[in-house]
Amino acid sequence: MTKAKRIYVVDDDDEIRTLLKSYLEKHLFTVFSADSGEAFLADFRPEQEIDLVILDIMLPGQDGFSICRALREQSHVPVIMLTANSDEMDRIIGLEIGADDYLAKPFNPRELLARMKAILRRMEQIEVSHEPTQHHDSPRLYHFANFTLDTLSRELHYQQEKESLSGADYNLLMLFLDNPGEVLTREHIAENTRGRDSAPLDRFIDVHVSRLRHRLREDARHPQLIKTVRGQGYILTASVRVEEHVD
The missing domain is CATH 3.40.50.2300 (Response regulator)
Structure with a gap:
């Protein structure tokens, strides 16, 4: 039951x-x-x-x-x-x-x-x-550009700095890291990060992406990691390397 x-x-x-x-x-x-x-x-x-x-x-x-x-x-x-x-x-x-x-x-x-x-x-x-029977059976480390995301602590590491990510920012970043090089539409982002069944507010999604860019030390006028694809959505341009978390 x-x-x-x-x-x-x-x-x-x-x-x-x-x-x-x-x-x-x-x-x-x-x-x-x-x-x-x-x-x-x-x-x-x-x-x-x-x-x-x-x-x-x-x-x-x-x-x-x-x-x-x-x-x-x-x-x-x-x-x-x-x-x-x-x-x-x-x-x-x-x-x-x-x-x-x-x-x-x-x-x-x-x-x-x-x-x-x-x-x-x-x-x-x-x-x-994250169940043992699945491929991703343990916390992982995502390495991209000069960053590392620790899924165990939900901390984003950059050089000697680290910060904890909110639930919303963590979910959005994970969505990009699991789909590097793929264009993600605003609808796809809304459905997979906000739990919404209705149509998203484009402005709201844009602001959310903008805030994540800020966390990634992006130049607001010329972002390089998360780029806008006009009329389509957003894309993570960095390559991503994943490894199992070792305590």
Whole structure:
């Protein structure tokens, strides 16, 4: 029997928490909830095996951005952020600090469910790809240009520097590293990194790629690693060498 997915809803709106708990339980999810970020962090433990967190940005006390940052210090659990602000900057900041997707309020629970399922499917595919019976049975090191990506720590190494990548930036970089020399359309990028079943917002994808370029020390006007293919999408031009991670 398939184990029910465990969802944690963090929102100070009692009505939204009640609605989501009822709706998601009808779709066979196990739902936990908290009315503040502090209460959530006090209760959350990696060993709880939470499968996904739905996190409101406008929370009393610490806002959702701060909570997401704190969560990323101890877990890579997928996060969908809820925002009442239609400003694109909120969405960009959410991805920057490690969220996997966002949804503007008011939202249709069916759309939220679709996004959740897409993200959970992607996570299951990642887990399967790391099972011992598969070719990629252990963490790996991806070497490209002057960089090394460690999939165990999710750290990007450049010369003597290293930085941890957010869930969104890590997923986007992995997509390019697994498809070097191939043109990736915006639709393909959206489907494989954001867990979206609907058409992507081109501007949003462009901003996401631009931010990854910044992490790769690219010249914004003349990028060399990730190039734009006009009318098609983006391509990673560097060759990629992969090796098994050795502790």
